[in-house]
Amino acid sequence: MAEFKELPADAPAGAKVLNWFENRFPTAFDAYRVHMSEYYAPKNFNFWYFFGSLAMLVLVIQIVTGIFLVMHYKPDAALAFGSVEYIMRDVPWGWLVRYMHSTGASAFFVVVYLHMFRGLIYGSYRKPRELVWVFGCAIFLVLMAEAFMGYLLPWGQMSYWGAQVIVNLFAAIPFVGPDLALLIRGDYVVGDATLNRFFSFHVIAVPLVLLGLVVAHLLALHDVGSNNPDGVEIKGPNAPKDAKGKPLDGIPFHPYYTVHDIMGVGVFLMVFSAVVFFAPEFGGYFLEYNNFIPADPLKTPAHIAPVWYFTPFYSMLRAITTEMMYALILCVVVAAALAVIKGQLNAMFKAVIGGGAVVLIALMLAIDAKFWGVVVMGGAVIILFFLPWLDNSPVRSIRYRPDWHKYLYGIFVINFVILAYLGVQPPSPIGERVSQVGTLFYFGFFLLMPWWSRLGEPKPVPSRVTFEAH
16 A cells, blocks of 8 residues: 655645545545646647537536436337427426526537547657547547437437438448348337337447446557647657756647637637527537427328538448449449559459459349448448548648648548438438439548648658747
């Protein structure tokens, strides 16, 4: 057992209380020093670095408001919609708690998308932070599952039919699809068993996984250190340090960045409160108007679409038609031909690539396009996990890459927003063509990254971070 630290008799009362706790719970104080007061972060963080802490804030908002909602919600197909209306109309401040939770779901995805984009432009997924990025992508994937399951719980028209459509997609998987869809639903149609399963996962199982991944994400980040807008390592063996070994280009996370993040929290809460009090439905994007109608299995809405944060991937799903399959087959043929012609491979590997291409084309022709739409929708998320190994640029940050890289990243964002918009619109011939082009660009951006990320002459990277006081 460690020896107790004694303070002088005339020490302040506050210091004595703190010392009493530290002597009995030193692990907590060591963790505080490692992850806060003695964790050195680069001193050139900009506004893009607000969104990690904001994601933590929204997670807390969702957990706290979720606890209060569970007190009055009834996971029963006959009572669920009425219990939500009871919360909104009769529970004191219930409307505020419900709107905070529904707005928080959209806010979560806003800050997570911006947080991921910051990692994308500054190369925060590059060595040695690959695991930090992988944990972050896993959080994003689990967050999508959490949001989807929570979306069913109000048991409105869009909740019911949206879940019906998404769950039925699993039935398109060959051999195991029908049984898998039955397992997810717990019944032959979306019903009371589905509601109870989704409620259990939304309230208990998935949040536990999400919290575990958040802890792993933060621990992995603090083990290797934070990236910065310059992509320069401040803690490496060649980084400048003071006499005590502290990085000269770093500052303690607390108090400097805790105060820095408070400003971001303040601005966020003003915007969040404005939405909660004045536009909680946000024009039908945060809360669809059809979801204020009780679920009716006998009346299908004219247009079924998921919430806005799923719509880019939903657009990719809808883009995969039989006609689109021929374009994908052509892409497979061209990719295999280039690999065989341009690659420095022996005859055996070339034969494997050619044979694999033939098998893949045969499968694409034999299996229904609906299944490949599901594959594309899932692949659009899974491909993010491989980003650290796709980027071959000699520099990390967008600041020092060729200027045309910035335009390419800008087109990628515009393309993603267009896909999101098309996902909430009813199907149309023009929208179908645009979503097909957008889907090809999305996957081309990542799959061709090993090639295009090497092109162009990068700008000189400074040996130390560039910092201007603000």
